Amino acid sequence: MITLTQMGQNAKNAEQQLSQLSTIKKNQVLKAMAREVRKSSDAILKANAIDMQDAEKNGVKKVMLDRLKLDDDRIASMADGLEEVAGLADPIGEVLKGWTTETGLDISQVRVPLGVIGMIYEARPNVTVDAAGLTFKSGNAVILRGGKEAIHSNQALVTALRTALKTETIAEDSIQLITDTSHETATALMQLTAYLDVLIPRGSAKFIQMVVQKAKVPVIETGAGNCHVYVDEGADLQMATNIIVNAKTQRPSVCNAMEKLVVNEAVAEELLPMVAKALKPFNVDLRGDERAKSILPDISLATEEDWGTEYNDYIMAIKVVDDLDQAIDHINRYNTKHSEAIITNNYAHSEQFTKEIDAAVVYVNASTRFTDGYEFGFGAEIGISTQKLHARGPMGLNEITSTKYVIRGNGQVRK
Amino acid sequence: MITLTQMGQNAKNAEQQLSQLSTIKKNQVLKAMAREVRKSSDAILKANAIDMQDAEKNGVKKVMLDRLKLDDDRIASMADGLEEVAGLADPIGEVLKGWTTETGLDISQVRVPLGVIGMIYEARPNVTVDAAGLTFKSGNAVILRGGKEAIHSNQALVTALRTALKTETIAEDSIQLITDTSHETATALMQLTAYLDVLIPRGSAKFIQMVVQKAKVPVIETGAGNCHVYVDEGADLQMATNIIVNAKTQRPSVCNAMEKLVVNEAVAEELLPMVAKALKPFNVDLRGDERAKSILPDISLATEEDWGTEYNDYIMAIKVVDDLDQAIDHINRYNTKHSEAIITNNYAHSEQFTKEIDAAVVYVNASTRFTDGYEFGFGAEIGISTQKLHARGPMGLNEITSTKYVIRGNGQVRK
Structure with missing residues (x-):
């Protein structure tokens, strides 16, 4: 089985290509992903049936079963979601600020991808597709670790997404799914500081607190609302x-x-x-x-x-x-x-x-x-941040990006 | 001795007052801090002499001794720094974005303080004053943990700063110094998630990596430059x-x-x-x-x-x-x-x-x-971030703030 370190390296290798893609190309790939999800609906439903059987056998609660279950409508809505993301403005390349210094340096603050995003979440398989679409559009590679209850569904979904990447000659490792659902591997993902730029957990308040306690990678806390x-x-x-x-x-x-x-x-x-x-x-x-x-x-x-x-x-x-x-x-x-x-x-x-x-x-x-x-008009969200660092409130495409300063000069040296 | 939890609670108590101070008041307090640092220069130099003696006795390297040493010029320059911060634009209250939604909600994204900032750093005592000035101007409470070599100097400096706070009827615990210089206490500070919104380490690359490995509080990495x-x-x-x-x-x-x-x-x-x-x-x-x-x-x-x-x-x-x-x-x-x-x-x-x-x-x-x-025109910096989350590049006052959304409606409910 592939190691987490290898997955991290694969994501890093994909990162460079992803960060340089044109908006036209990214939108084309997102539409190809939507088509591939629709085309794979039989395989996805079959995989989901296995997850549902296992979950029922393991006495998973009814509310959880409902979150896990896929049907034609839910698959169609995942595909629609990818097409909606294709329709959103591309955040990459936006100039947030720009000015000229006293010495004549032109400084621009430009929006760039974060790099590699880790997503760790519980039962719902639609998070797999939503997260893959948003991270791809914002030029990021993603490593997904969904709940073990949804493992077959997630595998079928990621297979469809990666098929689209391959057809479009994009590095397939832009989107990777961890298939080893052990707690040890989840913990190792939370501590993969050499490869991950951020970790976004989605789930219950208890789950998110567990991630915050174990993680060494920077975490964006989402969710709990009293x-x-x-x-x-x-x-x-x-x-x-x-x-x-x-x-x-x-x-x-x-x-x-x-x-x-x-x-x-x-x-x-x-x-x-x-x-x-x-x-x-x-x-x-x-x-x-x-x-x-x-x-x-x-x-x-x-x-x-x-x-x-x-x-x-x-x-x-x-x-x-x-x-x-x-x-x-x-x-x-x-x-x-x-x-x-x-x-x-x-x-x-x-x-x-x-x-x-x-x-x-x-x-x-x-x-x-x-x-x-x-509701905010961001078009989609990857979660709602309840922490104060990096992003606060609903997180759309802008919130999963970073910036860099580009400085153009004509020979300036510091006095 | 006061516990870290108590210090965290004290900082939280100060946070509310700090976040609501007017710019005029903050600038007045910063100027009072500068005056108090100048007035206390004898006490500061005496304290620094003890640190220098101890350091020499302990065979601290010459380059480190130079960083530790204070003289009249260096004290004057710390006081000048506080006055310069008073002259900088107040980041709090800035509206970063604002729009009206289809349902007529007016949404504003407003700059607010982060809350409580932990600073952990090595020898140079001027970091104590610089960090206190910048965190105060941006409406944040700060808990400082400087190097053990500089403990007497830092205590004398923080005493001066807190005297100014008291005179100006600002909660003294807006600025707190950890006087227990044990590694255990440093580690406990890095894990004080209940009270700290962010931890900013300053020092060697090795020191910062140690902090990243041990911290549970979100860290902004600063510094190393190859x-x-x-x-x-x-x-x-x-x-x-x-x-x-x-x-x-x-x-x-x-x-x-x-x-x-x-x-x-x-x-x-x-x-x-x-x-x-x-x-x-x-x-x-x-x-x-x-x-x-x-x-x-x-x-x-x-x-x-x-x-x-x-x-x-x-x-x-x-x-x-x-x-x-x-x-x-x-x-x-x-x-x-x-x-x-x-x-x-x-x-x-x-x-x-x-x-x-x-x-x-x-x-x-x-x-x-x-x-x-x-050089960027930020007027001062609290460090240079080499990570991609929250802030990247030189961090001025804006980079030690967060935002919140304020939404004004007239009875809107969600359909």
């Missing part, structure tokens, strides 16, 4: 209720879904019954502090653990606060620095909230569900 | 010679100094004697491959080890190549991705070199010595 909506004194309570229902129930399993409602005591008595009523059809398990419970006696009492928990489910905890300062303190203490919203009509409060809340995305009068590469 | 100058066929050989002399000898101990000369064989016979003659007054130890030695018989033969070594000294190795492709292959193989130059008058070659060389800064017809925050 998102709050704060309703201020004087807010439009109907707007607040609409936003809360949307943020909580439109897709509760995702990281930008709302988990906590923080309410100013001045509006709690009017708002909370409105919210409880609006959430009723969704069977949301409501929990609250003493003050919330005094208004909604049927809800259960929230524990300290609730405030820090990302439920990813039809559960919401409610905290009543005296004022904006208390709301900000509470949110900055318990949030995961993902997405936080204030519903207000007070200008000074909107300014204070957006400045003082520490999160990737801070909203005034809108649902937290908009933290998303497509 | 820089090349390639002289192309048809280049202006007098310009090439001037640039080589400058890049090699103007300050050979620094990371942007040239270490290797790569020459096209078409000009080697004419160029190498010119270079040897021009370097003669500097007693540069020249080494070369077979072809270089056949032109300059007195030089020694370079070994494989030479090609990958950063000398930081009056030593230079010479490689003769057939063409530009061979030069690019050689440089991309052995360089440390710092600064690389081509001397040419061929347009296509200048384009190929700047596109294909993988380095933080790529030059045409200029000395590699310009890779520097001051």
Whole structure:
């Protein structure tokens, strides 16, 4: 079997060619990948059937089985995704800044690929194709390590992608999949500092923390979202209720879904019954502090653990606060620095909230569900960064690039 | 003694105040720090005398002693540095991008502080003051861990800085120094993921690699520079010679100094004697491959080890190549991705070199010595990043910040 070091070397060898491809060529290759995925759908479905059988045999949970399962629609949507990436602007070569120094040097800061990206993720096979498309378009080589449950599906998908690379005379090792699904190999990938420029983990909060602890390669943390909506004194309570229902129930399993409602005591008595009523059809398990419970006696009492928990489910905890300062303190203490919203009509409060809340995305009068590469207009995303280094918030093509300075002179030497 | 966790907590507590300071206030504090450093010069010199005595007793090398030593001029120059930082533009609050989405959300990407920065460095006490000034101006808290040789000097300097903070009613723990100089504490700092947003090591290549291996906090690698100058066929050989002399000898101990000369064989016979003659007054130890030695018989033969070594000294190795492709292959193989130059008058070659060389800064017809925050016009630098994540090349104030998205809506929910 091929060693990780060899895979790293292969990726490095592919890197030079990838970094110099024209946009026309890259888009042509992405379209060829889409065609090849569609053409291979029988093989992909067969491989996926094996994964599904194994997973059922191993008692994998139903929600996980649903993530793993492929069908014609899902394969078509992966292929469509590759064509969409072909339609996105090429980030490489963009000049971010440029100036002339006192000595007449012309300095340009130019966008370049990162180099080799490691992706480590859990069950969903579509991540394989999404990640390969985005890393290819941005001129990067990628080494993929998907979940062991999806290994046959991932192999079939990567075979299709590599066939397209070969047909288009692009180094096949631009896209490599680790087929050894042992934990040892995963750990070795996280420590492959000689070849990887960055490691992007996707999965549960627990999984990502495990990667952060073990990795020596720089990691971009993605994901966990314990998102709050704060309703201020004087807010439009109907707007607040609409936003809360949307943020909580439109897709509760995702990281930008709302988990906590923080309410100013001045509006709690009017708002909370409105919210409880609006959430009723969704069977949301409501929990609250003493003050919330005094208004909604049927809800259960929230524990300290609730405030820090990302439920990813039809559960919401409610905290009543005296004022904006208390709301900000509470949110900055318990949030995961993902997405936080204030519903207000007070200008000074909107300014204070957006400045003082520490999160990737801070909203005034809108649902937290908009933290998303497509909604931002990036066209696609490779994840949502909740750390502060390199990229913060939805990561599109620009966020998986680096820069270099190009300096043109006419003989300058330093005095 | 205070624990690292407590220091981390203290820094986090200071972070909120720091992130909200006005530019006027920050500049006022920086000027107060400068005054306090000047006022404390007796105490600083006394503390430094103890460090110097200890270092001499412990047989510390002369070059290190010179780095450690403070005098009135050096203290004045640290204070001047703080005033210069006060004069720089404040990066916080800058809007990097802004747009309106189809649903009418106004999205702004705003520059914010990183949060808490860890600095770990070797002997020079001026790094203490430089780092404190830059991290303060960019709204970050900092935890400093300098070399044990400089501990008394660093304590005296940090006492002065914190006195200024206190006078200005800024949380003193915005700037903290670790006084326990054990390796265990240094390692614990590198792994303080709960409190540090980034760790910036400064020192030798070996020191930085040690930090990368041990750290769990994200690291920005700085420093090592095995820089090349390639002289192309048809280049202006007098310009090439001037640039080589400058890049090699103007300050050979620094990371942007040239270490290797790569020459096209078409000009080697004419160029190498010119270079040897021009370097003669500097007693540069020249080494070369077979072809270089056949032109300059007195030089020694370079070994494989030479090609990958950063000398930081009056030593230079010479490689003769057939063409530009061979030069690019050689440089991309052995360089440390710092600064690389081509001397040419061929347009296509200048384009190929700047596109294909993988380095933080790529030059045409200029000395590699310009890779520097001051020369770039950043006003100051906290180091030169040789990695591709977050920041690449000279790091000024902008490079020690993060961003957040602020989204203003009027009730939008996701469909």
